[in-house]
Amino acid sequence: AQSVTQLDSQVPVFEEAPVELRCNYSSSVSVYLFWYVQYPNQGLQLLLKYLSGSTLVKGINGFEAEFNKSQTSFHLRKPSVHISDTAEYFCAVRDNQGGKLIFGQGTELSVKP
């Protein structure tokens, strides 16, 4: 069975600063990895995904994530955050056999002026 751990429940950061949201997963099979963002009172929007190939994946809104198989990590990064990036971010994993999507606990990113 898979599991996902987001190491930080809250990340406060100042505007224009860089940010990293950490995600580790466990699985005995190959997986697909995702980051979703949830703005207040909204559903989930896909930020980016790792399926295979290049370990550095770029997503929307200037976010990117790096897949590290040896460390079983998929950390999300942005070099310069904006106030509008304030939201809840979820890391998720699915095995490549079509299994269900498992979510981490979420990280609340709070960008302050």
Place this chain on the structure above:
Amino acid sequence: SAVISQKPSRDICQRGTSLTIQCQVDSQVTMMFWYRQQPGQSLTLIATANQGSEATYESGFVIDKFPISRPNLTFSTLTVSNMSPEDSSIYLCSVLRTGGPEAFFGQGTRLTVV
């Protein structure tokens, strides 16, 4: 991506009553799911909605409490039965499209039980 319409967007219900949430997708999808997001929590999978047959429920969720229908490839309903305040959550519909492993989500139904 897929356009997912979920209704109602929010509701306040009396305990002991039931609420049916609808999920309509703009194109055929391979799989449909229902998630619950309790206040301040992550998403928990309730069940996989199967077309024309009984849904597949996750541990801790039962059909009597959360009956689900999926009469065709683009529509599903989730009913929250005999509600109590502990059922106050956001309920989200999610779909997988043919050829892609990423899931898409509706805007969610914010349910408050009083």
